[in-house]
Amino acid sequence: MFYYLEGDVALITGSLAVIDIGGVGYACHTTAASLARLETGKCAKLYTYCNVREDAFDIFGFYTLEEKRCFELLLNVTGVGPKAALAILSSCAPEALALAVVSDDVAALTRAPGIGKKLAQRIILELKDKMTREAETLRAEGYAAPTSGAGVVDAHAALSVLGYSPSEISALLRKIDTASMTTEEIIREALRQSLKRQPA
Numbered sequence: 001m002f003y004y005l006e007g008d009v010a011l012i013t014g015s016l017a018v019i020d021i022g023g024v025g026y027a028c029h030t031t032a033a034s035l036a037r038l039e040t041g042k043c044a045k046l047y048t049y050c051n052v053r054e055d056a057f058d059i060f061g062f063y064t065l066e067e068k069r070c071f072e073l074l075l076n077v078t079g080v081g082p083k084a085a086l087a088i089l090s091s092c093a094p095e096a097l098a099l100a101v102v103s104d105d106v107a108a109l110t111r112a113p114g115i116g117k118k119l120a121q122r123i124i125l126e127l128k129d130k131m132t133r134e135a136e137t138l139r140a141e142g143y144a145a146p147t148s149g150a151g152v153v154d155a156h157a158a159l160s161v162l163g164y165s166p167s168e169i170s171a172l173l174r175k176i177d178t179a180s181m182t183t184e185e186i187i188r189e190a191l192r193q194s195l196k197r198q199p200a
Contacts, residue, residue: 005061006045009038015086017061019046028061029082032090037063051082058082066094066194069163077126079119087112088123095191098158099184101127130161151183158187164194 005028007021017038018025028046038044046061047068060082062068067089074085074097091112092100100108101124109120135157143153152173159169172190181189 001050002048004045004047009040009042009044012040028059030061034063070094070097077123087114098187102184131157134160151186152178154183155186
């Protein structure tokens with residue numbers, strides 16, 4: 001399936017961006033953040049997720065890999081479909097989503113249209129459970145952090161659940177002085193560093 005689509009932005013309408021590639025217009029459902037970085041007539045690359053059903057073939061496109069990873073992560077939560085995942089990421093950037101999960105911030109998720117308190121709580125519960133299991137596994141394996149700090153293992157676990165590889169996480173954490181930082185601060189800075197590394 002498509003990994004990304006790259007071509008001229010032919011049309012932006014609602015939550016859709018149409019990418020023209022060789023005279024074929026690919027309609028990509030996307031987030032408000034991705035739409036804000038596109039400009040009609042200019043070349044753009046969107047990382048894609050294809051949702052294939054018996055009656056439809058929908059393409060979801062994202063300006064950054066972080067958004068795509070978070071979209072796929074949300075789809076694995078019970079009761080969250082593509083529409084809900086897109087709504088969450090339109091009001092909650094990947095960094096904010098990670099922080100909402102770590103800090104149990106239900107309100108951050110319910111700001112998305114159609115996301116009620118029960119669904120927001122389920123999202124946080126399921127993603128936090130994944131992060132906790134990942135942290136326990138890391139500790140059991142004697143994880144050696146590339147930097148010091150009490151929240152490094154939990155931050156590593158959170159980034160792993162968000163889809164980052166061990167090598168990517170280590171590279172990000174090496175750039176951060178985590179000694180006096182909380183888990184939330186480490187995640188925020190790691191994601192900021194990741195965005196700086198994101199190819200244009």
